[in-house]
Amino acid sequence: MMSGSAQQTFVRNLNFFRKHYPSFYELLQGKEPVRVNYRVQQARKAAVPVIEANRDGRWQAIHSMYDPLQEAVRWAQTALKEETTEVILFGLGLGYFMEALLAIKPELRFYILEPDMDIFLHSMAVRDWTTFPWHQVSYLAFGSNDDVLYGLHQSYFAHVHEKMQILELPSYTRIYEAEHQRFIETLKDNREQYVTNMMTTLFFEKVWVRNVARNIEKVASTPSIFSMASLFQDRIIIIAASGPSLIDSIPAIRKAKKEQKALVIGAGTGVNALLKQGIIPDAFVSYDPHDPNYHILKPVFASGIPLIFASTLHYGIVNEYEGPMAHFITSQDYMYPYLDKRFNRFETIADSPTVTLITMQLMLKMGCKAIYLAGQDLAYIGQRSYAEGTSAQHDEVNDTLKRGTSGALQVINNQGEWAETNESFLNMKRNIEWVIKRNEINNIFNLSAYGAKIEGIPYKSVPELIQILDAEESQPIEFVFPEVNPKKKQRFLEILHRDIRSFARNIQKIETLWAKMDKEDRLHPIRCEQLVIEYNSIVDRFVNNPGFMALFYPWMQVHLQHMQRALHQIKDLPLHKHFPVLRDLMSTFVPEAKAALQFYQETFKEMK
Numbered sequence: 009m010m011s012g013s014a015q016q017t018f019v020r021n022l023n024f025f026r027k028h029y030p031s032f033y034e035l036l037q038g039k040e041p042v043r044v045n046y047r048v049q050q051a052r053k054a055a056v057p058v059i060e061a062n063r064d065g066r067w068q069a070i071h072s073m074y075d076p077l078q079e080a081v082r083w084a085q086t087a088l089k090e091e092t093t094e095v096i097l098f099g100l101g102l103g104y105f106m107e108a109l110l111a112i113k114p115e116l117r118f119y120i121l122e123p124d125m126d127i128f129l130h131s132m133a134v135r136d137w138t139t140f141p142w143h144q145v146s147y148l149a150f151g152s153n154d155d156v157l158y159g160l161h162q163s164y165f166a167h168v169h170e171k172m173q174i175l176e177l178p179s180y181t182r183i184y185e186a187e188h189q190r191f192i193e194t195l196k197d198n199r200e201q202y203v204t205n206m207m208t209t210l211f212f213e214k215v216w217v218r219n220v221a222r223n224i225e226k227v228a229s230t231p232s233i234f235s236m237a238s239l240f241q242d243r244i245i246i247i248a249a250s251g252p253s254l255i256d257s258i259p260a261i262r263k264a265k266k267e268q269k270a271l272v273i274g275a276g277t278g279v280n281a282l283l284k285q286g287i288i289p290d291a292f293v294s295y296d297p298h299d300p301n302y303h304i305l306k307p308v309f310a311s312g313i314p315l316i317f318a319s320t321l322h323y324g325i326v327n328e329y330e331g332p333m334a335h336f337i338t339s340q341d342y343m344y345p346y347l348d349k350r351f352n353r354f355e356t357i358a359d360s361p362t363v364t365l366i367t368m369q370l371m372l373k374m375g376c377k378a379i380y381l382a383g384q385d386l387a388y389i390g391q392r393s394y395a396e397g398t399s400a401q402h403d404e405v406n407d408t409l410k411r412g413t414s415g416a417l418q419v420i421n422n423q424g425e426w427a428e429t430n431e432s433f434l435n436m437k438r439n440i441e442w443v444i445k446r447n448e449i450n451n452i453f454n455l456s457a458y459g460a461k462i463e464g465i466p467y468k469s470v471p472e473l474i475q476i477l478d479a480e481e482s483q484p485i486e487f488v489f490p491e492v493n494p495k496k497k498q499r500f501l502e503i504l505h506r507d508i509r510s511f512a513r514n515i516q517k518i519e520t521l522w523a524k525m526d527k528e529d530r531l532h533p534i535r536c537e538q539l540v541i542e543y544n545s546i547v548d549r550f551v552n553n554p555g556f557m558a559l560f561y562p563w564m565q566v567h568l569q570h571m572q573r574a575l576h577q578i579k580d581l582p583l584h585k586h587f588p589v590l591r592d593l594m595s596t597f598v599p600e601a602k603a604a605l606q607f608y609q610e611t612f613k614e615m616k
Contacts (some may be wrong), residue, residue, distance in 0.1 A: 014133040021132040032148055041129035042186050048134050051076050057102065057134040059127055061183060068183045070101045070127060079102055083178060084108035092173040093117065094367075096160075098191055099177035099184070102131050103140055110141060115580060118145045121160050123180070123187040125150040130329035152187040153448060157194040171577070197442075214296045216340040217563050217604075221611045222323035224504075226333070227344060228246070230498035231490045233334040234355045237374040239485060244477070245379045248278040248289060249364050250402065252392040253456040254383030258285050260455070260473045261382060265290075267478040268484050269300045270380075273371070276363035277304050277398050278311065278383060284397025290485060291316055293367040298322060302342065304399040316370065318357070319344055332489050336370060346558030347500045358443070362436040365443060368452065379452045380473055385459035386433040387419055387514075393433075419460045422467035429460060437462055467475045501615050507555040508608050514550045515601050521546055522598045525591045534586035543590050547597075563604040567596055 018040075025033040044512050045062040053075040060067045072079035088095075088109055093116065097106060100122040109116055111411050122128050124301060128150065131137070148267055149160045174195075181188050246264055264270035265287060274292030282289050294305060295318035302324040312331045319341040326333075337351070339358045345351045357369045364384050371379055383395055394402035416428035419437070437460050444452070444464035453468035461467070525539050550556055551568075561568060571593050 009407065015131045017136065018133040021137045024138040026291055032142070033474045035148070035150055036129070036132075039125070039129055041133060042126050046126055046130050048130060048244065049073065050509065052365065054078070054102070057131075059102065059130050059134075061124065061127065063183055068179070070099070070106060070177070070179050070183065076102070080104040080108035081111070084112055087175055088112055091171050093171040094119070094146075094173070095170065096174045097121070098175070098188060099123065099180035101127065101177055101180075102135055103137070105177050107140075110144070118146060119147040119160065120145055120148050120149070121152070121157070121191060122193070123152045147574070150189050152184075154194065157191060158446070160380065168337045176418075176430075188309075198308060207226070213340075213562060213565050215540075216320045218607070218611075219297050219320050219323050219326075220341050220343050220562075221608065223319055223321065223326045224327045224343065224347075224500060225497055225615055227319050228347075228500050229492050229494065230333045230335050231492055232355065233336050233370065234352070234374065235490055236334060236487070239487065240271065241375040242377050242481060243483065245376045246270050246272045246473075247275050247364060247367050247371070247379060247381050247384070248272060248282050248596075249275045249381065249385075250278040250281050250395050250398040251381040251383035251385030251456065251459060252395050253385050253387040253459055254278065254281050254395040255285070256457070257382035257470055257473075260380075260470050260477065261287055263474060267477070268482045270479040273316075273367060275367045275384075277402070278363075278395075279308055280304070280475060281383065281395035281398045283311070284395075287385070289313060291487065293363060293365055294318065294321055294325060295366050296322065299324075301325065302402065302443050303400065304401065305502045314489075317407055318366065322360075334489060338366075340562065342558045342562045346554060347503055349495075358512070360436075360443075361432070361439055365436070365440050367441075369443075376492055377451070380468065381452065381454045381465070383456065384454060384462075386437045386462070387421060387427040387429040387458070387460040389427070389456075390460050393430075417538055421458050421463050422454060422456060423458060424461075427458060440465070466613075485486060501612070504608075504612050504615075505524055507559065508605070510604060511550075511553075511555065511559070512609075514546075514553075515598075516548060516607055517546050517602065518594075519598055522591075522594045525587070525594060531587070533584035536584040539584045540590060541584045543594075559608060560601060562605075564597075564600040567600060571597065 022033070022036060025036060047060050047067070049058050049060060049069070050056075051058050051071075054077045056076060057074055058069050058073055060069045062068075083105060092113070095109065095116055095118050096313045096322050097118055097120045099108065100120050106118060106120075147160060155317045158283075176188065211266055227456070245265075246257075246261055248257070248261065261272055261282070265272055271291075272282070272287070275288040276292070276296060277293055279289060279292040288311075291314040292308075293316045294301070297320050298548055299322065302322045306328075309325075309328055310330050312330045314334070315325075315329050316334050316336065317326055317329075318337050318338045319335055335356060336357050338355055345353065345356070348524060354373065357366055360366050360369075364381065386394070387393075417430060417434060418426050419429045419434065421427040441463045443449075444462075449464065452465050453473075454462060454465050455468060455470055455473060457467065457469065519537070521542055525543075551560075574589055574593060578586050
């Protein structure tokens, strides 16, 4: 129970957050400090409060019990680097350390993780937070679970540069040792994931865009697989990948097909390996945007097997496939959600380095009962990395492995033994584990006895699956593809043609502006300011258009994120000093925008 004055302070702070910082208020709403294991003391020299936390039976102060203000000043003077402009701060406490940092450099921006919300709740009863410089806090999070840490790290990755510094309150690394370790580990993991995603985007971004644009007519005229979700709901799904252990799962797959006890879904080129064994899957999923996938799958174009295709799939497959088709939208498709205002974002499938994870996401979102992975090895088995019959290219890889695997990486398999693998397989494994961990999924099982152990996906033997199938009721399946309103395609094309005409005019204005900015090196500061203001008017209007995000952003994602970081660094400088940075950024932005415009004009010209 708080005293009267403490209650008043707490309520005043809470009302302040509700009025001025509603996003912070949402984190605090309905919560009160817990008295057990926390107590507030008065510092012996400085007349300021200090909070102690009882951890493992020991009372430990989060600030100096003698003079926390002087402690913070001494720490800040040695910890803060001269070039730092932004700080990721582990621990807020009573704010003394952040205030000491701001006394040295008032323009600092902060991303703060307070691992113990009760510390902050207690602080709200003993200090006035209404005068604290919250306007310089870009992000505030409480706790240390995966979602909290992921949100924190994602909040600043777009701004990462050499002037950002990670700092920890000295006592916090001791009192919250496990939380700090998790903070550092997730920072490393999320940073690696971010870099990997950026490299992938740089490599794929224009491939994705070209496929999305060339596929838009087919996507608009085929049903979404989610309109057929009832076919998958409460069903066992066997996802057949193209690993060498697929052959071991064939008895269970044959039983599932013959007795209609489970749906068999081919994952990408796994459809070829199934056909080699004389098994026709109920459907197969494909999403690979590149040319090799087109050539590998070409033999199944006339098979009649239902194809569940990604909107980013290689356009040759989408436009030449002869069987029934249903689509899904990936996270790299910015065009479809823009064109279809009724699109349910829940149906977006996050891009992945493995089609197996793409297929898993689809099946889970459509409410399947359980998933069994067949041929998902992510390791070499018997000096093979692919099942027989996957493709001629995959057979060549297997032949190479038979001649030796020197330099292969190692991974623990489902028998607890070391197995050989490669970096591509390990990247797929990490990606699957990351998704499983973030979504607390517990109904997926791996049938590969000697494949890589995937954390969060337990091993289940083929005989065990056969027993499970014995207990299932037979449920016949028939893929009925609903009709799609032909006006949908026409509406999409009308929007696209209108936008392209509008953007052509905008890009002409931007090109004219760039010519002005580029023609002279030594402009007067006033003229520089005028051009910066003109830039802000013309370019901001262009990039803030929803159509820009749908058509141009995905074409040059990496460059635009580089622009965002560069603009973030100069935002507090006088306008005339923005000029050289903007001129440099425009030298890439204008050609990229023109190239995107030309592609769309040529692509949509043939679509009526």
